[in-house]
Amino acid sequence: MDDYKRMAVFAAVVQHGSMSAAARALGMSPSAVSQQVRQLERDGGVTLLHRSTRQIALTDTGERYYQQCAAMAQAASQARAELAAARDEPGGELRLSATVGFARHIAPALGHWLARHPALRLHLDVDDAPIDLIQSRIDLALRFGRLADSGWAARRLGAMRNWLCASPAWLQAQGGGAAWRHPAPLASMRWLGLAREGQGQALRAEARHPDTGETYSLQVLPHVASNNQLSIQQMCEAGLGLALLGSMDVADTVAEGRLVRLLPDWDFGGLDIWAVTPQRQAQPAKVRQAIAALQAYLARLPGVVDAPAPA
Structure with missing residues (x-):
């Protein structure tokens, strides 16, 4: 030196x-x-x-x-x-990791921003399985739910709620479902569920009524299970049964009438939405601005709650 x-x-x-x-x-x-x-x-x-x-x-x-x-x-x-x-102007390659369900939001969330920075390239890694950000050279990952204590930096972008949904055709076959006011009768219904490694085959859900404070634990064996949330949503739309789906993913589908939200007075929990990066300090402009663009997009996306106001 x-x-x-x-x-x-x-x-x-x-x-x-x-x-x-x-x-x-x-x-x-x-x-x-x-x-x-x-x-x-x-x-x-x-x-x-x-x-x-x-x-x-x-x-x-x-x-x-x-x-x-x-x-x-x-x-x-x-x-x-x-x-x-690199600190002040986005450039080079942005390596972004997202779940399969969230991947469809990347283009509307980042499209205009990417168009303004032609020197910036995007590499999108789509996978529902956890990955090592360092080993995979990921600059920014979108994650949901409780984060493992990894030492990575995380910024909360909002949350989505779990909505109990079914297709109109399935509901009609069950008599319309208009009389359902409590989760208890649903235990005998045909369910679709997310299969998670190491968590067994049973689908567990906790429901709470905000007004009365009543809670109800539901445990069923899904008739259809998948490790892909988007597949569960598609099968629900096809009339194969009930499913707990993310409000962010199905708000538009419910508004269009392709799915019906059941028991809206009950809270079935939800998942926080996180932007995760492998480093806490000296974030390059491409990462900082991508997070800002995602935050602005989620703040106006139907089905997202508790989103912080864009800076």
């Missing part, structure tokens, strides 16, 4: 034409600058500069050495500029 510093000092002396001018530019004393140059000459066993009381001149060896030192200083300056640009 000392050699690199001495090379930078030597290049500054040549560029500024004197030890004193280089010292002022570098914030050093003239004697310290002179000492750095002399140490270079001692280490190399050569003379780099001819010195007089009024001026300095490069030797032949010094001229060749200066070209290398100047190139090194320019490369270092360029590297610093690129670091500053």
